[in-house]
Amino acid sequence: MSLKIVVLAKQVPDTRNVGPDAMTPEGTINRSALPAVFNPEDLNALEQALRLKDQNPGSTVTIVTMGPPRAAEIIREGLYRGADNGYLLSDRAFAGADTLATSYALARTIEKIGVPDLVIGGRQAIDGDTAQVGPQVAQKLNMPQVTYVEDVLSCADGKIVVKRHIDGGVETVEAPLPVVLTVNGSAAPCRPRNAKLVMKYKRAMAPMEMPAEGLPYAEEYEKKPYLTLGQLSAADVEADLAQCGLSGSPTKVKAIENIVFKAKESKVLTASDADVESLIQELLANHTIG
Amino acid sequence: MNNVFVYCELEGTTVAEVSQELLTKGRKLANTLGVQLEAVAAGSGIVGKVEAQILPYGVDKLHLFDAPGLAPYTSLPHTSILVNLFKAEQPQICLMGADVVGRDLGPRVSSALHSGLTADCTALEIGPHEDKRAGKTYENLLYQIRPAFGGNIVATIINPENRPQMATVRSGVMKAEILDPDYKGEVIVHDVAKFVPETDYVVKVLDRHVEKAKNNLKGAPIVIAGGYGMGSKEGFDMLFELAKELHAEVGGSRAAVDAGFCDHDLQIGQTGVTVRPKVYIACGISGAIQHIAGMKESGIIISVNSDPNAPINAIADYVINGTVEEVVPKLIKYYKQNSK
Numbered sequence: 001m002s003l004k005i006v007v008l009a010k011q012v013p014d015t016r017n018v019g020p021d022a023m024t025p026e027g028t029i030n031r032s033a034l035p036a037v038f039n040p041e042d043l044n045a046l047e048q049a050l051r052l053k054d055q056n057p058g059s060t061v062t063i064v065t066m067g068p069p070r071a072a073e074i075i076r077e078g079l080y081r082g083a084d085n086g087y088l089l090s091d092r093a094f095a096g097a098d099t100l101a102t103s104y105a106l107a108r109t110i111e112k113i114g115v116p117d118l119v120i121g122g123r124q125a126i127d128g129d130t131a132q133v134g135p136q137v138a139q140k141l142n143m144p145q146v147t148y149v150e151d152v153l154s155c156a157d158g159k160i161v162v163k164r165h166i167d168g169g170v171e172t173v174e175a176p177l178p179v180v181l182t183v184n185g186s187a188a189p190c191r192p193r194n195a196k197l198v199m200k201y202k203r204a205m206a207p208m209e210m211p212a213e214g215l216p217y218a219e220e221y222e223k224k225p226y227l228t229l230g231q232l233s234a235a236d237v238e239a240d241l242a243q244c245g246l247s248g249s250p251t252k253v254k255a256i257e258n259i260v261f262k263a264k265e266s267k268v269l270t271a272s273d274a275d276v277e278s279l280i281q282e283l284l285a286n287h288t289i290g
Numbered sequence: 291m292n293n294v295f296v297y298c299e300l301e302g303t304t305v306a307e308v309s310q311e312l313l314t315k316g317r318k319l320a321n322t323l324g325v326q327l328e329a330v331a332a333g334s335g336i337v338g339k340v341e342a343q344i345l346p347y348g349v350d351k352l353h354l355f356d357a358p359g360l361a362p363y364t365s366l367p368h369t370s371i372l373v374n375l376f377k378a379e380q381p382q383i384c385l386m387g388a389d390v391v392g393r394d395l396g397p398r399v400s401s402a403l404h405s406g407l408t409a410d411c412t413a414l415e416i417g418p419h420e421d422k423r424a425g426k427t428y429e430n431l432l433y434q435i436r437p438a439f440g441g442n443i444v445a446t447i448i449n450p451e452n453r454p455q456m457a458t459v460r461s462g463v464m465k466a467e468i469l470d471p472d473y474k475g476e477v478i479v480h481d482v483a484k485f486v487p488e489t490d491y492v493v494k495v496l497d498r499h500v501e502k503a504k505n506n507l508k509g510a511p512i513v514i515a516g517g518y519g520m521g522s523k524e525g526f527d528m529l530f531e532l533a534k535e536l537h538a539e540v541g542g543s544r545a546a547v548d549a550g551f552c553d554h555d556l557q558i559g560q561t562g563v564t565v566r567p568k569v570y571i572a573c574g575i576s577g578a579i580q581h582i583a584g585m586k587e588s589g590i591i592i593s594v595n596s597d598p599n600a601p602i603n604a605i606a607d608y609v610i611n612g613t614v615e616e617v618v619p620k621l622i623k624y625y626k627q628n629s630k
Contacts, residue, residue, distance in 0.1 A: 015439055103401060127439060129561055130409040132397035135365070139401035144493050145365050147394045161496065166390045169500035171362070175493045186554065250406030250452035254419060254433065257444045266603060271612025276620040279592075279608060280628050288569055288590055289512060289536055290629050 001156060002058030003177075005049045006110055008121035008137065009042035009063055009078065011071040015126050036070065038077050041122025043190035045183040048152055049120050050082045050191065056155070060084045062116070064109055066094060066102060072206040075229050079201040080193035087113060087230035088206045094234065096246030099128070103136030105244055108237040110141060113230075118160070119180045123148060131182070138180035145180045146173055150187050206231045293351075294320040295381040295454065297372065298331040299391050300361070301500065303339035305331070308387035308461035313347035315414060315464040316385055322416045323430055326350040328381070332371050332482075334361035341477055348469035350476065357482040359491045362498055363391050366490035369398045374485045376403060381454040383432050385414075388458035396458050406449035407456040408434035410560055412463055412583045419448055426450075432457065437560050437580045444579060462508050462564035505539055505556060512538035513567040515558055515585070518545035519574020519595065519614060526552050528618045529573060535625050541565065543581045559584035571621075574614045577602025594618065 013034035046063075053059040063078035063086035065071050075086030089109050097105065110119060119141070124131035131147070138145035148165040153172065155161075161174045165184055203217055206229040221227050234244055242248060269275040284290045296316045298309040313329060320327040329344050332355035344352055355371050372395070376384065384399075386392035388410045400407035413435040419428045431448045432455040438445040449455040507513065514536070516529045526540070533540045542552040544559055558565055559581040570588035575581060577593075577600055585591075586605060593606035596613045603609045610617050 013439075098406065099397065100401060100404065100406065103397075128409075130397075130407075131393045132400070132407060132409060135394060135397035136401035138365075139369070139398045145394070145398065146493065147365075148390055166498075166500065168502065169498070171495055171499070172497040173364075173493055173495050250400075250404065250449045251408060251434075251447050252450060253445055254448045255446040256438075257446075266606050266609045268598075268609045268611065271610060271616045271620070273620060273624075276610070276617060277624040277628070279610070280621065280624040283569075283590075284625075284628055289625070 001056055003052055003056050003060075003118060003155070004114070004116035005052060005059060005061045005118045005120060006113075006116045007042070007046050007049045007061060007063050007078065007083065008106060008119060008133070009046065009065050009074045010039045010122075010125045011036050011065065011067050011074045012039045012125050012127040013037075036073070038074055039122055039125045041124060041183060041185045043122070044185055044187040045120045045122045045181070046078060046081060046083065047188050047190040048149070048181070048183055049118070051188075052118070052152060052155055053082065062086060062113065064089065064106060064113075066090070066105055069206060069208045072209055072229055075206070076201055076204055077193070079204060080198045081191055082194065082197065085226070085230060087232050088208075089232050089237070090206070090208060091234040091244075093239070093241055093244045096249065097244065098249035098251045099130055099132035099136060100250055101244055101246075101248035103133050103140055104248060105234070105237070105239055106133065107137050107140035108239045109232055110137070112232070112237045115141065115178060117177045119143070119178070121180075121182050123182045123184050134180055134182035141178075141180065143178050143180050144175050145182070146175050147182045149181045149183045152181075201227070203227055204229055291380050292382045293326040293328050293379070294323065294383045295328050295330060295376070295379070295385070297384065297386040297392070297395070298329050298340070298344055299363075299387050299389070300331055300333040300336060300340065302361070303333065303336050305340055305343040306387060306389070306461075307466060308389060308392075308459070310343070310347055310466040311461065311464040312385045312387065312459060313344065313349060314467045314469075315459070316383070317348035317469055319383060319414065319416060319432070323382070325382070328353065328379070330372065330375060331355070332360045332368055334358050337479055345475040345477075346468045346471050346473050347466070348473055352475055352477045354477060354479045355482050355485065356479065357486075359486075360482065362495045364491075364493045364495065365394050365398055366493065367486045368395050369402065370486045370490050371482075372399045373402045375480075376454060384454040384456045386456075386458050388460045392458045396456060400456050403454070405452045405454055405456055406447075407458070408436060408447045409458050411436045411457045411459050412560055414457060414459070419450060421450065431455070437583050460560070460562075460564060462566075507539045507541050507556065507558070507563045507565055510539035510565070511567055512536050512569045512571070513541055513558070513565050513585070513588070514538050514571045514573065515541040515543065515575060516546050516551065516573045516614075517543040517575030518549060518551075519576070520546060520551055521574070523551050525574075525614065528614070532571075532618055532622050532625075535622055538569075538571075543575045544578075572602050572606070573618060575602055576600045577605070
């Protein structure tokens with residue numbers, strides 16, 4: 001059974017490696033100081049999609065990502081690993097979207113490019129940690145969902161069986177296709193880039209990344225249509241602008257604080273034997289420990 | 291109408307601790323707003339078994355849904371219950387646990403109702419808001435406060451226009467307190483078929499295996515937590531050794547968990563466990579807000595760090611400037627020598 005699979009992936013600032021320059025003195029985020037990366041759990045999702053493709057010849061894996069022009073990098077990274085094609089969903093109208101407005105735009109896109117058998121995304125993105133977009137897309141597409149997926153055990157006869165993580169344990173569930181899955185970071189890691197695919201797709205670009213004039217290797221783009229990545233605007237997916245971006249977001253940020261903790265009167269010790277022993281003796285004497 | 295609702299999560303006929311913590315918080319929010327607190331529980335064979343675990347937290351009205359297909363939890367039937375109930379009852383606030391169930395259910399419900407949802411809140415307050423650009427003022431909004439952006443900032447989120455205002459909160463962030471063991475609340479047992487269409491029962495749980503938590507981080511009087519500075523999984527062995535001596539539990543920061551130094555269920559912080567031990571020993575933890583959110587109410591905080599400027603040192607009672615490799619073995623040695 002060949003499958004049509006959409007992988008939802010996001011380019012995120014790498015919040016795992018935040019240096020002291022990540023915040024401006026005014027307390028806002030210094031995005032330029034943070035490298036943009038493929039959201040880690042979306043890579044786990046991509047791997048599950050590619051495995052299903054390997055097991056079901058004739059299947060296709062399509063990457064869908066929403067973001068600024070540079071987010072096309074996510075599609076290229078997907079192609080390097082075995083995805084078939086991708087769409088960059090990019091429009092100023094999407095700016096400031098919360099999870100609900102994001103899920104609206106993604107669901108409209110999926111409907112526009114053709115409802116697949118499976119939509120697979122990471123459980124959550126490291127810049128927000130909400131885990132909300134997957135279930136919200138599922139609801140908007142009127143598909144069932146299975147979240148916290150660890151492994152796909154089988155996929156046949158219009159049904160998928162997956163192992164999922166639950167609090168304090170694991171669950172095996174069966175769901176009918178089409179279905180939305182969100183994949184945990186503890187699932188199998190994504191395969192590395194394939195050198196041949198890197199060669200094939202390294203010049204792939206979304207139209208909005210291309211310079212207005214003087215596109216290098218212009219003739220290649222004419223000969224190889226796969227080098228021009230899919231690109232969709234709000235109008236292309238017939239999105240209702242009232243449901244997009246900031247205006248489509250029920251949640252608003254009222255305040256952002258760069259928290260400064262009130263310093264306690266700390267007792268500062270060295271690592272010397274005398275200091276450590278006197279601390280232990282003090283804590284034992286006042287029954288803090290022991 | 292316009293009351294505060296808490297979705298109560300069940301394992302069999304046992305109400306989750308996080309739900310009781312949220313009922314306690316919900317009661318306080320309802321008091322501030324001058325409205326009632328209502329609770330929802332859905333499961334199988336629960337009537338007569340769960341009421342006494344819910345009403346004493348000050349619940350004025352408990353909505354029960356009891357049918358064979360409602361346990362174990364699957365997304366669609368529970369979503370239909372909340373969506374249809376909320377369409378009728380128009381709650382202003384809905385709280386649920388930020389665990390696997392709440393994080394599966396909350397977004398689906400919020401999408402169906404087009405309401406705002408904030409995940410993993412660390413504080414919930416009621417307050418006003420002025421939208422200067424639109425020239426509108428709002429009273430009695432739910433401030434949903436959470437660390438954001440990898441824990442580098444704290445954001446206050448509001449939902450000015452959409453209802454219910456939905457938020458998820460992790461277990462241990464709020465404290466459960468029984469208001470009155472004999473609190474008299476109304477119990478309504480609903481006809482599930484009126485809320486859940488048959489087509490919702492499409493996802494089947496074939497097998498389920500739940501173990502009691504392997505650690506007692508949440509209730510431990512002494513917690514020893516390791517960060518990225520522990521360097522490796524082997525580095526954590528030192529902490530387990532110290533923990534054995536002190537009868538403590540070991541936890542880790544997100545950086546340590548992400549690096550594979552310790553298990554995911556040992557993560558302390560906003561997206562992990564919140565702890566309030568008598569003593570918290572932070573080893574090689576720099577102290578992102580996201581981590582501090584999960585341990586700041588500890589009694590005595592001891593920080594072992596080679597960086598004298600580690601942010602966690604600011605909230606520590608004792609700071610030991612030194613490497614974990616040097617200090618932790620000395621803690622073990624001198625505890626052994628002095629405690630006997």
